[in-house]
Amino acid sequence: MSEFIETKGLKKIYHVGGQKVEALQGIDLEIARGDFVVFMGHSGSGKTTLVSTIGGLTRPTEGTVLIEGNDIWKLNDKQLSHFRNRKIGFMFQSFSLLPTLNVLNNVVMPAIFSANSGKKDSDTLKSKAISLLTDLDMKRKVNSFPSELSGGEQRRVAIARALINDPEIILADEPTGDLDIRTEREVIDIFCHINNAYQKTLIIVSHSLTWLEKAKTIIVMKDGLIFKDLADPVEAIMDGVCKP
Ligand SMILES: Nc1ncnc2c1ncn2[C@@H]1O[C@H](COP(=O)(O)OP(=O)(O)OP(=O)(O)O)[C@@H](O)[C@H]1O
Ligand SMILES: [Mg+2]
Numbered sequence: 001m002s003e004f005i006e007t008k009g010l011k012k013i014y015h016v017g018g019q020k021v022e023a024l025q026g027i028d029l030e031i032a033r034g035d036f037v038v039f040m041g042h043s044g045s046g047k048t049t050l051v052s053t054i055g056g057l058t059r060p061t062e063g064t065v066l067i068e069g070n071d072i073w074k075l076n077d078k079q080l081s082h083f084r085n086r087k088i089g090f091m092f093q094s095f096s097l098l099p100t101l102n103v104l105n106n107v108v109m110p111a112i113f114s115a116n117s118g119k120k121d122s123d124t125l126k127s128k129a130i131s132l133l134t135d136l137d138m139k140r141k142v143n144s145f146p147s148e149l150s151g152g153e154q155r156r157v158a159i160a161r162a163l164i165n166d167p168e169i170i171l172a173d174e175p176t177g178d179l180d181i182r183t184e185r186e187v188i189d190i191f192c193h194i195n196n197a198y199q200k201t202l203i204i205v206s207h208s209l210t211w212l213e214k215a216k217t218i219i220v221m222k223d224g225l226i227f228k229d230l231a232d233p234v235e236a237i238m239d240g241v242c243k244p
Helices: 045-053 077-087 103-113 122-135 151-163 180-199 207-215 233-239
Strands: 005-016 019-031 036-041 062-067 088-091 170-172 201-205 217-222
Touching: 005 045, 019 045, 019 062, 036 045, 036 180, 036 207, 036 233, 045 170, 045 201, 077 088, 088 151, 103 122, 103 151, 122 151, 151 170, 151 180, 170 180, 180 201
Parallel strands: 036 201, 036 217, 088 170, 170 201
Antiparallel strands: 005 019, 005 062
16 A cells, blocks of 8 residues: 655756756655654755645656655646645745734635635634634634734644645644744644644654654755665754754
8 A cells, every 4th residue: 555645756956047956856755644754954955845846836857746646746737726725734934824814814714715615604614713723722812913923823823724624734844933942842732733633644844953852753854865874863963964
């Protein structure tokens, strides 16, 4: 049986001003359902490129991304966008919430844009959003606007937003960037909760070593490749072999 998520020979080459940038140089990777994976590695090692390729946002130059055995890059645009809406909750570097919408409407927004939204009753969506926000200890802020929230609270809203379509996979790129250590720990604990209680497969990119305390799998990247033979990835990161 195939793994939940599998990449084979994944390459991404960018052409910039006559120069070739090999962002991914042939990645073979398997991620099991329910895993909590954190990608680490120095800046420019290809982490964002890899996860956005897995998430159906960046088309690879070569290779395949299989999700439950289906090659997502063989889907047409409409099927691919349906796949993204149904299967994946995104929380990317530019996770920013819409400043003119309150917390509740920010969370509901992806569901409104999702392919099935026409059938969904907006009251049902709102009560689902409120239940997510309650679980993330944000119920009292449903009517607040993003500018009225702390950095940690904004992340909670972005996490609720990523969960609104009930995706199986959450992709988060630097979800704890710019947070103090205490708030970072709180946000990481929320991701643990989502992994345990909601049974979501988490794919996180981060430079922060704090994730190492909670992640199930650490994958270290360097120069568009994955270190497969690191006896102890944590030690390698600490030693600076692949210092962020
Ligand atoms: N849209 C693009 N066009 C051209 N080159 C790109 C593009 N996106 C990424 N790259 C290049 O591909 C390589 C990998 O970039 P990527 O953003 O995946 O790295 P990263 O590991 O996420 O880095 P960081 O930790 O700084 O976010 C880098 O050399 C980068 O300059
Ligand atoms: Mg990045």
